[in-house]
Amino acid sequence: xxxxxxxxxxxxxxxxxxxxxxxxxxxxxxxxxxxxxxxxxxxxxxxxxxxxxxxxxxxxxxxxxxxxxxxxxxxxxxxxxxxxxxxxxxxxxxxxxxxxxxxxxxxxxxxxxxxxxxxxxxxxxxxxxxxxxxxxxxxxxxxxxxxxxxxxxxxxxxxxxxxxxxxxxxxxxxxxxxxxxxxxxxxxxxxxxxxxxxxxxxxxxxxx
Numbered sequence: 001x002x003x004x005x006x007x008x009x010x011x012x013x014x015x016x017x018x019x020x021x022x023x024x025x026x027x028x029x030x031x032x033x034x035x036x037x038x039x040x041x042x043x044x045x046x047x048x049x050x051x052x053x054x055x056x057x058x059x060x061x062x063x064x065x066x067x068x069x070x071x072x073x074x075x076x077x078x079x080x081x082x083x084x085x086x087x088x089x090x091x092x093x094x095x096x097x098x099x100x101x102x103x104x105x106x107x108x109x110x111x112x113x114x115x116x117x118x119x120x121x122x123x124x125x126x127x128x129x130x131x132x133x134x135x136x137x138x139x140x141x142x143x144x145x146x147x148x149x150x151x152x153x154x155x156x157x158x159x160x161x162x163x164x165x166x167x168x169x170x171x172x173x174x175x176x177x178x179x180x181x182x183x184x185x186x187x188x189x190x191x192x193x194x195x196x197x198x199x200x201x202x203x204x205x206x207x208x
Contacts (some may be wrong), residue, residue, distance in 0.1 A: 003048060005146065012170060015017060016141035021191035026146050027043065028147060032142070033190045034154065034190065035186040035190045036190065037104075037105035037108060037155060038104055038105060039151065039186050039187045039188050040152075040184030040186060041108070041110065041187045042110045043110065043184075044109065044183050045148060045183055049150075050073070050111065052144075053113075053141055053183075054113070054141075056140060056144040057071070057137045057138075057144060059140070060133055061141055062133045063125050063129050063130075064124070064131070068117065068120055068125075068133055068134060069116060069133060069178065070116045070118050072114035072169070073110055073114075074114075079106070080108075080171075082168065083107045086165060086168065087100060089164050089165055089168075092164070093162070102158060102159075104156060106159070107184035108184075112180060112181070112182050113180070113181040115179050115180070115181060117177070118172070119131065121174060131176075131178070133177035138153070142154055144181055145181070150184065151183070151185060151190070153182045154180070155180050155182070156180065160177035160179075161177070185206070193207060
């Protein structure tokens with residue numbers, strides 16, 4: 001699929017960036033909904049589209065400009081090999097069958113990106129802020145994928161926390177999985193879910 005036509009003119013460091021209203025962006029954000037990973041089928045984004053998604057995904061707030069994250073990509077062959085190795089690890093989980101079924105979220109979608117939280121420590125920027133920046137990469141990828149017309153799902157699941165799985169993924173001791181972003185074309189439209197009650201979540205600060 002050809003890339004959408006939009007302004008990708010490079011802007012030099014320190015130059016002003018245009019700020020303008022976009023009802024299309026507001027509409028997409030207001031109706032944003034993740035597509036369940038098992039419904040994501042081919043076609044997935046092309047290599048060129050994935051490059052664009054990552055380029056957009058890395059334009060997140062990053063206090064200190066330290067880049068406390070990294071993105072891991074997979075060829076179809078590498079993803080299949082990873083799934084096979086994780087299947088062996090599934091047998092060691094407390095609920096082996098459930099762990100095995102969870103791997104369908106990895107094997108079904110045609111494209112997977114692994115977002116690794118890779119904080120710089122020690123550093124004056126708090127660890128929590130660095131981790132939030134990695135989460136922002138995940139969320140931005142979801143939104144950008146939707147803008148390209150694909151379905152996307154952000155998950156973690158057991159193979160993000162299991163030490164053997166983390167070793168398979170090549171994570172260093174200070175790193176953690178911020179999320180897996182699964183991408184593809186939804187085989188069915190995702191259904192709206194319950195949303196938080198606005199009034200129950202919003203409060204006004206009052207001076208003591």
